[in-house]
Amino acid sequence: MRATGCLCLAWSLVLSANTLLSQERPQAFVGARIIRIEADEIDSGVLVIEKGKIVAVGAAGEVQIPDGANKVDVAGRVIMPGLVDTHSHIGGSGGLGGADGSGPIQPGVRIYDSINVHDSGFKRAVAGGLTTLNIMPGSGHLISGQTLYAKLRLANPKPKKIDQFFIVDSDGAPMGGLKMANGTNSQHEPPFPGTRGKSAFLVREQYIKAREYQDKIVRAAGDPAKLPPRDLNLEALVEAMRGKRIVHHHTHRHDDIMTVLRLAQEFNLHVVLHHVSDGWKVADEIAAAHVPCSVIVIDSPGGKLEARYARFETGGILEKAGVLTAFHTDDWITDARVFRRSAALAVRAGMSRAGALKALTLAGAEMLGLDKRIGSLAPGKDADFAILENDPLSVYCKTLETWVEGVKVFDRGDPTDYLYAVGGYGAGHDQSPYLCCFDDADTGGAR
Amino acid sequence: MSRSPFRSLVCCFVVATLTCSTASAQVAIRGKTIYTMAGAAIEDGVVVIQDGKITAIGQANQIAVPPAFRVLEAKVVTPGLIDAHSTVGFSGILNHAHDQDQLERSAPIQPELRAIDAYNAQEDLIEWIRSFGVTTIHAGHAPGELMSGQTLVAKTFGKTASAAVIVESRAVAATIGPAAQKSGAKSPGTRGKTMAMLRAELIKAREYREKQQRAAAAGEKGEPPARDLRLETLGRILSGEQPLMITNHRAQDIASALRLAKEFEIKIWLDGASEAYLLIDDIKAAGVPVIVHPTMARAFGEHDNLSFETAAKLVAAGIPVALQSGYEAYVPKTRVVLFEAAVAAGNGLKFEQALRTITIDAAKILGIDARVGSLEVGKDGDVALYDGDPFEYTSHCVGCVIQGRVVSEVVR
Numbered sequence: 001m002r003a004t005g006c007l008c009l010a011w012s013l014v015l016s017a018n019t020l021l022s023q024e025r026p027q028a029f030v031g032a033r034i035i036r037i038e039a040d041e042i043d044s045g046v047l048v049i050e051k052g053k054i055v056a057v058g059a060a061g062e063v064q065i066p067d068g069a070n071k072v073d074v075a076g077r078v079i080m081p082g083l084v085d086t087h088s089h090i091g092g093s094g095g096l097g098g099a100d101g102s103g104p105i106q107p108g109v110r111i112y113d114s115i116n117v118h119d120s121g122f123k124r125a126v127a128g129g130l131t132t133l134n135i136m137p138g139s140g141h142l143i144s145g146q147t148l149y150a151k152l153r154l155a156n157p158k159p160k161k162i163d164q165f166f167i168v169d170s171d172g173a174p175m176g177g178l179k180m181a182n183g184t185n186s187q188h189e190p191p192f193p194g195t196r197g198k199s200a201f202l203v204r205e206q207y208i209k210a211r212e213y214q215d216k217i218v219r220a221a222g223d224p225a226k227l228p229p230r231d232l233n234l235e236a237l238v239e240a241m242r243g244k245r246i247v248h249h250h251t252h253r254h255d256d257i258m259t260v261l262r263l264a265q266e267f268n269l270h271v272v273l274h275h276v277s278d279g280w281k282v283a284d285e286i287a288a289a290h291v292p293c294s295v296i297v298i299d300s301p302g303g304k305l306e307a308r309y310a311r312f313e314t315g316g317i318l319e320k321a322g323v324l325t326a327f328h329t330d331d332w333i334t335d336a337r338v339f340r341r342s343a344a345l346a347v348r349a350g351m352s353r354a355g356a357l358k359a360l361t362l363a364g365a366e367m368l369g370l371d372k373r374i375g376s377l378a379p380g381k382d383a384d385f386a387i388l389e390n391d392p393l394s395v396y397c398k399t400l401e402t403w404v405e406g407v408k409v410f411d412r413g414d415p416t417d418y419l420y421a422v423g424g425y426g427a428g429h430d431q432s433p434y435l436c437c438f439d440d441a442d443t444g445g446a447r
Numbered sequence: 448m449s450r451s452p453f454r455s456l457v458c459c460f461v462v463a464t465l466t467c468s469t470a471s472a473q474v475a476i477r478g479k480t481i482y483t484m485a486g487a488a489i490e491d492g493v494v495v496i497q498d499g500k501i502t503a504i505g506q507a508n509q510i511a512v513p514p515a516f517r518v519l520e521a522k523v524v525t526p527g528l529i530d531a532h533s534t535v536g537f538s539g540i541l542n543h544a545h546d547q548d549q550l551e552r553s554a555p556i557q558p559e560l561r562a563i564d565a566y567n568a569q570e571d572l573i574e575w576i577r578s579f580g581v582t583t584i585h586a587g588h589a590p591g592e593l594m595s596g597q598t599l600v601a602k603t604f605g606k607t608a609s610a611a612v613i614v615e616s617r618a619v620a621a622t623i624g625p626a627a628q629k630s631g632a633k634s635p636g637t638r639g640k641t642m643a644m645l646r647a648e649l650i651k652a653r654e655y656r657e658k659q660q661r662a663a664a665a666g667e668k669g670e671p672p673a674r675d676l677r678l679e680t681l682g683r684i685l686s687g688e689q690p691l692m693i694t695n696h697r698a699q700d701i702a703s704a705l706r707l708a709k710e711f712e713i714k715i716w717l718d719g720a721s722e723a724y725l726l727i728d729d730i731k732a733a734g735v736p737v738i739v740h741p742t743m744a745r746a747f748g749e750h751d752n753l754s755f756e757t758a759a760k761l762v763a764a765g766i767p768v769a770l771q772s773g774y775e776a777y778v779p780k781t782r783v784v785l786f787e788a789a790v791a792a793g794n795g796l797k798f799e800q801a802l803r804t805i806t807i808d809a810a811k812i813l814g815i816d817a818r819v820g821s822l823e824v825g826k827d828g829d830v831a832l833y834d835g836d837p838f839e840y841t842s843h844c845v846g847c848v849i850q851g852r853v854v855s856e857v858v859r
Contacts, residue, residue, distance in 0.1 A: 124746075299786060300575050302540030303778030310778075312859075332745050333778060338790065344840030349859075395793045395838050422794060425725065428751020 026050040027406070028065045031075030032387065037362045037376035047079055049383035052405035057377045080357070080392055081377050082131025082384035082402065083339055084364030086294040087248065087274050087328030090121035090336065091135055091150075091162075098137020098145035098179065104192045104199075105206050107178060107240075108232030109145035111137050112166075117159040120429060123420035125336040126152050126410040129386035129399040132167075132365070132374055134328075139181035139250040142193065142203050146236055147176040147248055149368050151384075152402075154409040167370065177272075177368070178240045181250035182259055183306050200259055207267045210237035240269055246369060247271040248294075252306035254278040261289045272367045274328065276318075277301075277310035283321035292324035292367050295359075296333065297342035315343075315359060316350035325355065326363040337421065344393040357392065472851040473497055475512040476830050478524030482799065484807040484821040494524065496828030499850035504822050519853065521845055523837055525802060526822050527582025527829030529809040530784040531738045531769035532692075532718055534589045535572045536601065537565055540780050546570075549589035549774065551596065555627065555634040556648055558619045558684075559676035560596030562587035566608040568601070572781050576772070577603040578859045579785045580831025580844045583613070585813050589774040590622040590694035590719070593635065593644060597680065598692065600815055602829070604849045614815065618692040618716065619684060621645065624700045625749050642703050649711050652681030690714040692738070696721035696749040705733050716812065719773070721753035727764045736767035736812040739804075741782045742790040744773060758804060759795030769809035789838035801838065834858075 027049050034045035036057060046063040048056040056063045065071065089096055097114030099106035115135060125133065131152055137144035150165035159165065166174040182199050186192065193199040213234040220226035239245040247269045249260045257273060264271040273279065273293045279286060286293060295318065301310045318325045327342040329335070334342065343356035351359075365375025374382050383406040390397040399421070402410035411417050419427050474496050481492035483504065493510050495503040503510050512518060539546025548565040551557055566586070576584070587598030598618045605611030623642070628635055635641040655678040662669030683689040693704040696719050705726075708715040717723065717737045721744075723730060730737065739758045746753050754760075761768045770791060772782040784805050792801035803809075810820025818827050828851040835842035847855035 299779035299783050300540075300572060300781045302572065302780035303542050303775065305541055305543075307778050308540065332747065335743055335745065338743060341840055348841045348843060393841055395789045395840050397793075422756050423746055423752065423754035424756070425722065425752045427754070428746045 024051060026055065026066045026069040027072060028063075028069045029072045029074045029079060029387070030060065030065075031073055032077040032079045034377060035078065035080040035357060035392070036378065037081055037358055038378055044075070045079070047377060047385070049403075049406050052383055052407070054377060054379055054381050054383050056379055074387055077400065078388040078390070078392060078397075079377070079385055080129070080388065081361040081375055082386055082404065083129050083360045084132045084326070084362075084368070084370075084375055085125070085130050085329050085331070085336065085339060086134045086272065086326050086364045086367050087296070088125070088133040088135050088331045088336070089138065090125055090133060090331050091115035091117065091119045096138035096140075099141045099143075102191075104142040104186060104188075104202060106141060106145055106233065107143045107206075107236035109137070110148075111135055111145055111176070111179075112148045112162050112174060115148070115150075115162045117162055117165070120420060120427060121331060121336065122152060122154060122159075123410075123417070125331070126154055126402045126404075127399055127412075127417065127421035128335075128337040128339045129388070129392075129402050130329075130336050130339060131384040131386075131402060131404045131409075132368070132370065134177065134248065134364075134368055136177075136179045136248060139179075139185040140188070142180060142182070142186050142199055143206070143237075144179045144181065146245070147179050149175045149177075149370065151404055152409060153404050153407070155404075155407050167373075175369075177246040177248045178236060179248050179250070180260075183250070183252050183256045184304065185250065196256065196259070200263070203263065204266070206233075207237055207241065207263075210234040210241065211267075214238045214241070241267050243268075243270045246367070248274055250274050252277040252310075254281040256306075257282055258285065261285065261291060264289070264291065275307075275330070276314065277307045279323075280311060280314045280317040281309070283317050283323060286318065287321040287323045292326070292363070293318050294326045294328045294364065294367060295342075295346075296328060296330050297345050298334065312345050312349035315346035315356065316352075319351050319355045319359075324363055324366060325351075326359045326367055328364070340392050340397060341395070344395075347393055353393065360392075472499070472853070473513070473516045474828070474848060474851050474853060475516045475518045476524055476832065476848065477507055477518060477520045478832070479522045481524040481822065482526075482802060483823065484526055484799075484803060485823045488799075492524070494822055494828070494830060496830075496848065496851040499828055499852075501822060501824050501826050501828050504824060517853070519832060519846055519848070521832035522835055523833040523842075524822075525580065525831045525833070525837060526806045526820055527827075527831050527847065527849060528580045528785055528805045529583040529585070529769070529813070529815075529820060530576065530581050530772050530805070531585050531809040531813060532771035532773060533576075533584040533586040533781065533784070534774045535576060535584060535772070535781050536567050536570050536586055537562070538589065538774060538780065539567065540571045542777070542780055549587075549595075550591045551588070552592065555593040555629075556644065557592070557596055557677070558594045558680040560588060561616060562597045562599040563608050563612055563615050565596075566599060566601065566612065568605050568608050568611040573603050574855075576781065576783055577847055577849075578844060578855045578857045579783050580833070580837065580847050581784060582829040582831065582847060582849050583810075583815070583819050585617060585809075587617070588620045590620065591626050591774075592622060593627045593641065594619060594621045594648070596620060600813060602849050604852065604854045613818065614813075616683075616689065617813065618690045619680060620718075621691050621693045623693055623695040623703055624697060626694070638700070638703070642707065645707060646710070649681060649685065649707075649713075652678045653685055653711070655679075656682045656685055684713050685711060687712075687714055690716050692716045692718050694718040696740075696753070698722040698725040700749075701726050702729065705729055705735065708733060708735065718771075719750070721750045721757070724754060724757050724760045727760065727766070730761070731764055731766050736769070737761055738769045738771050738812065739791075741771060741773045741784075741787045742794070743782070743787060755790060755794035758791040758801075762796060762800050762804075767808060767812050768804050769812050770804040785837060785844075789840070792838045798836075798838070
């Protein structure tokens with residue numbers, strides 16, 4: 001055992017050295033078409049990264065390649081920022097994680113206490129060019145818990161704990177939002193609500209309680225004798241009201257969307273509307289409230305009443321109304337490997353190319369409050385990007401490599417990575433067989 | 448129910464109206480590129496459809512379009528697409544108990560359930576898939592029980608089931624694997640029991656058939672067994688008249704299906720078949736076609752080893768392959784087979800190979816290639832029109848024609 005331990009240590013030192021090397025020495029990717037997002041696409045560009053950050057990006061000849069840089073010829077390829085998925089359920093092997101069936105409101109529950117980092121979904125996500133995920137609990141509760149903003153640092157060393165995916169805030173805490181839902185998914189038998197009116201009431205009641213909790217803390221002015229007992233549920237709601245936690249709100253129908261907007265106004269919540277099947281019906285109202293939308297693109301309308309009017313046009317209609325618009329996979333609902341397709345189908349139905357590409361990257365970053373760090377290719381930002389064959393909106397596009405913070409996390413040329421990219425025997429191990437909405441027959445009884 | 452004279456009158460009127468409007472649907476479709484699926488693509492071509500059938504196809508400068516024909520134009524023209532396995536028309540858009548007719552759960556073996564008695568020809572999702580160029584579907588009872596019922600072939604247009612359907616009973620749907628296993632006495636709980644139950648039922652049907660045959664041979668004196676709709680249906684499988692479509696995913700279940708086909712000398716179609724790439728030689732030797740799962744199907748449960756490249760691997764081995772939209776339990780309520788073929792085209796299938804899996808090869812497997820699947824004189828005038836590569840996400844389907852009738856002009 002001891003010998004093995006030493007070997008492992010030695011090996012990890014080698015790996016760390018490699019990591020250091022790849023991060024310390026500048027690398028210049030030369031000749032690709034570069035999709036920067038915040039500026040025009042460059043036909044033949046240069047991307048220079050160093051120590052996990054982008055140091056320069058621009059047209060060939062205009063960018064100074066540092067001495068000693070490792071030059072990589074990527075002529076004929078396309079480079080774009082790593083995709084940001086604002087709504088994912090990857091990592092929940094054996095279940096969605098988050099709150100349990102004991103009640104409809106459980107904001108104190110953290111999704112990162114239930115994520116399996118060995119879930120093969122992470123491998124598939126980087127194969128799709130994704131680099132950042134908002135991993136969420138499900139929509140079966142009014143408030144199902146705290147979400148996690150995860151960086152897919154899958155290489156050198158391979159992740160063993162969820163901590164390796166954390167993006168920490170200035171206090172050193174892992175960043176995430178708060179998952180909420182309204183409409184039919186969160187309606188069940190008591191103690192869950194059975195109607196929309198009750199759903200909204202239960203949520204308002206909790207936020208009012210949280211406001212009073214916060215007032216007590218303020219009034220206590222640090223006096224332990226006057227402080228209320230610590231309440232993890234109310235704490236999370238206070239964080240939401242103070243803007244520290246963005247509320248990611250599942251909502252489909254037009255009236256449910258309006259309910260979220262009312263709630264956001266009443267409690268001063270920074271809210272992102274998720275799915276928004278009916279968003280096209282109330283686009284102007286959403287725009288007037290300055291609330292962003294993360295849209296799901298699915299192959300047909302229906303599957304439930306609320307998604308009856310889901311359309312490929314939603315992204316374009318919201319864009320034209322001036323709403324900040326992103327897409328998400330809702331992985332397992334859609335597969336992260338084909339995430340780019342969501343943007344392409346939106347373009348098919350009228351969205352602008354620039355808007356659709358932004359909706360896969362920077363817009364999502366903004367919805368997570370991470371747009372200063374990720375979402376576009378600009379100096380100073382994290383070196384999170386994908387090298388592609390063919391245009392990202394084409395069905396013939398393939399992710400060749402995915403990089404996170406200057407480290408390659410996916411290489412289509414590697415046989416293992418290739419297996420996860422296309423599937424095949426063994427590719428499905430360590431996966432989540434169960435989602436909220438499938439019963440035994442649908443999952444092949446494989447819960 | 449008594450037939451009132453008034454009722455007959457109404458029927459006659461409806462028939463007359465339909466015949467009239469079909470007769471007036473004379474249409475020609477010009478395409479920059481026409482993929483006929485019967486020989487090389489035609490550049491600057493035209494398809495002429497008269498009274499619902501293709502009467503001429505070729506280069507536009509060599510074919511005169513009769514005057515007064517409506518002329519449609521598109522960059523790319525293909526045969527109307529065929530979805531080799533769908534549940535559209537059975538599994539409704541709302542996903543509520545009352546619009547879900549794809550699976551009867553009262554018993555594990557019910558091949559006697561006819562698809563035509565459950566098909567909702569006006570279901571909203573039919574319009575949806577038609578707007579992407581899908582003109583023919585093979586649909587019916589879904590996977591999830593050992594033998595869930597029969598399937599049919601329908602055009603994606605027609606007010607009633609009888610107007611839309613072109614093959615009333617095509618196959619019997621069976622499922623091998625965990626999806627058909629349940630606790631309790633009625634359904635099998637294991638793979639071994641699954642096969643024992645299927646074999647027992649086919650043996651019963653064989654004995655019934657033998658009784659029928661003996662009675663027929665005895666002529667007037669023969670006493671045929673009492674009619675049994677279930678055993679009659681299975682008799683059509685034993686006679687080779689109808690195939691058993693077996694949905695399964697694990698390699699071991701595919702092997703069981705092949706064993707069953709050999710034992711009873713029946714025709715089977717493998718459906719789903721996520722791990723088919725592990726048994727290519729066996730499937731090929733058995734001469735069995737595969738209706739491959741939707742390319743983008745979710746990789747969990749018994750499908751967890753599925754691959755984007757399965758269709759490409761099977762086609763390369765010379766196995767007949769069709770693609771499908773499959774059954775969806777939640778959102779999306781249906782997939783679009785065009786998109787599933789598109790992803791297969793992005794993962795190893797050449798363009799025309801991928802197109803074959805949703806046109807002529809699907810038609811051949813389903814036994815409907817005399818009518819549909821390619822653009823040839825004498826075949827149904829079923830045509831899909833696109834403004835670019837039909838597989839590209841950003842192209843649009845700009846029209847859809849079924850039997851000479853322009854049934855969709857939405858740009859989608």
